[in-house]
Amino acid sequence: MGSLIAYGRNEEIYGEGEAADFLYRVKSGCVRTCRVLKDGRRQIASFSLPGDVFGLTPGEEHTSSAEASVPSEVIAVKGSTLRSRAGVDPALAILLMGLAIAELQRTQDHALLLIKSAQERVATFLLDLAKREASNIEVRLPMSRQEIADYLGLTIETVSRTLTLLENTAAISLPTSRRVILCNRPSLSKMNV
Amino acid sequence: MGSLIAYGRNEEIYGEGEAADFLYRVKSGCVRTCRVLKDGRRQIASFSLPGDVFGLTPGEEHTSSAEASVPSEVIAVKGSTLRSRAGVDPALAILLMGLAIAELQRTQDHALLLIKSAQERVATFLLDLAKREASNIEVRLPMSRQEIADYLGLTIETVSRTLTLLENTAAISLPTSRRVILCNRPSLSKMNV
DNA sequence: CGTGCAGTTGAGCAAATTCAACGCTTGTGG
DNA sequence: CCACAAGCGTTGAATTTGCTCAACTGCACG
Numbered sequence: 395m396g397s398l399i400a401y402g403r404n405e406e407i408y409g410e411g412e413a414a415d416f417l418y419r420v421k422s423g424c425v426r427t428c429r430v431l432k433d434g435r436r437q438i439a440s441f442s443l444p445g446d447v448f449g450l451t452p453g454e455e456h457t458s459s460a461e462a463s464v465p466s467e468v469i470a471v472k473g474s475t476l477r478s479r480a481g482v483d484p485a486l487a488i489l490l491m492g493l494a495i496a497e498l499q500r501t502q503d504h505a506l507l508l509i510k511s512a513q514e515r516v517a518t519f520l521l522d523l524a525k526r527e528a529s530n531i532e533v534r535l536p537m538s539r540q541e542i543a544d545y546l547g548l549t550i551e552t553v554s555r556t557l558t559l560l561e562n563t564a565a566i567s568l569p570t571s572r573r574v575i576l577c578n579r580p581s582l583s584k585m586n587v
Numbered sequence: 588m589g590s591l592i593a594y595g596r597n598e599e600i601y602g603e604g605e606a607a608d609f610l611y612r613v614k615s616g617c618v619r620t621c622r623v624l625k626d627g628r629r630q631i632a633s634f635s636l637p638g639d640v641f642g643l644t645p646g647e648e649h650t651s652s653a654e655a656s657v658p659s660e661v662i663a664v665k666g667s668t669l670r671s672r673a674g675v676d677p678a679l680a681i682l683l684m685g686l687a688i689a690e691l692q693r694t695q696d697h698a699l700l701l702i703k704s705a706q707e708r709v710a711t712f713l714l715d716l717a718k719r720e721a722s723n724i725e726v727r728l729p730m731s732r733q734e735i736a737d738y739l740g741l742t743i744e745t746v747s748r749t750l751t752l753l754e755n756t757a758a759i760s761l762p763t764s765r766r767v768i769l770c771n772r773p774s775l776s777k778m779n780v
Numbered sequence: 781c782g783t784g785c786a787g788t789t790g791a792g793c794a795a796a797t798t799c800a801a802c803g804c805t806t807g808t809g810g
Numbered sequence: 811c812c813a814c815a816a817g818c819g820t821t822g823a824a825t826t827t828g829c830t831c832a833a834c835t836g837c838a839c840g
Contacts, residue, residue: 429699431699431780432780433780435702435780437698437699437702452691452695453688457692457695480677480684482677483677484673484674484676487673487681487684488673488674488680491673491680491683491684491687494687494688494691495646495687497691498645498687498691498694499645501691501694501698502622502632502650502651504698505630505694505697506622508698508701508702509628509630511795511796512795512796538819539818539819539820540818547701547702548796548797549797550819551797551819551820551821552795552797554819554821555796558820571804571819587624587625587626704827705828731786733786741828741829742829742830743786744789744829744830745827745828747787747789748828750788751789764786
């Protein structure tokens with residue numbers, strides 16, 4: 395059920411203000427959801443990896459946009475159907491409720507992240523990604539430094555500097571800029587307050 | 588329906604980790620919900636004013652605590668009843684969904700607040716409070732500077748300094764520390780990006 | 781009339797940002 | 811196949827913002 399759609403890098407899946415009519419599940423790639431302030435500052439609210447669901451939005455209109463961070467395939471399910479059926483199908487309503495609740499949890503965690511120091515934010519981010527990827531010690535970063543910065547509420551330079559700092563303290567190793575090896579989990583966890 | 592309970596200043600309504608069995612509506616006063624990091628840093632996730640509902644939590648356990656900012660009366664409704672009835676009562680399920688959705692919206696806005704500058708955070712906070720209170724130009728602050736700081740992700744000194752800065756630029760006036768007059772809304776709105 | 785708490789103010793400091801330059805990789809056209 | 815441009819990431823120096831630490835004020839309450 396639902397239709398498979400492929401998006402290129404940075405291609406928009408939906409925009410802020412558009413009607414929220416679909417629910418999506420990532421099949422491959424990575425999708426970011428963003429909100430943008432009037433003056434152009436961007437906040438990335440979430441990264442959705444394969445298996446993750448996105449597109450559930452407060453209200454009838456999307457309050458954020460969604461774009462593919464890398465070429466991605468997503469499965470779209472028409473939401474108007476879901477919405478109207480939820481009124482008569484309690485099981486479906488509960489399922490949607492569960493999605494909203496999970497989204498709420500993630501958003502709360504994200505807000506909490508934003509009061510931490512730069513090092514703590516980066517460490518938390520890496521550990522979170524590691525938990526979501528199967529691999530235990532290596533993390534592949536499907537997103538650019540700019541996207542990480544916009545997710546963590548930092549600048550691209552600070553993210554870069556913090557990563558090299560973590561590398562210099564032997565907490566991580568960076569074979570390439572998109573691959574991170576977590577050499578010393580305890581020292582990362584110590585920063586994950 | 589539900590029972591009325593009165594809480595004193597700083598009295599706990601529920602704690603982090605407790606079973607989430609009730610939904611609450613504020614009748615009078617002001618309730619804060621908090622999360623605390625291991626090292627003691629506190630984030631206030633929300634302030635609930637009369638009429639607001641709080642206590643809806645991801646999962647079975649509260650991920651945040653709730654305390655009265657000032658002496659407050661709240662109406663508590665047993666949640667297990669709600670939860671079980673939501674499975675068979677679609678209208679109730681939709682109502683709960685609406686609450687979750689609204690909570691999600693507020694949490695997203697809070698996260699977005701945390702990437703702004705100190706001035707912008709304070710201005711946004713004041714305008715938000717003004718919208719929620721009936722009075723158009725005067726805002727009463729039911730919470731302390733420390734609570735405002737923990738909500739905005741700033742220190743108490745920065746909040747204080749920013750308020751006096753806004754006063755010096757004639758954007759607001761502070762007859763007492765707990766009362767704010769919004770003299771110049773446009774200049775505040777300009778900071779509300 | 782003190783005592784204690786909440787809020788303000790000041791000075792110095794630390795963390796992160798800004799601005800700028802540089803290096804590496806990748807892809808493209810000669 | 812090489813040269814070169816473009817994009818992304820890193821690094822450095824200077825600056826800014828907000829934090830820390832400390833003192834001080836005003837007010838409420840005994």
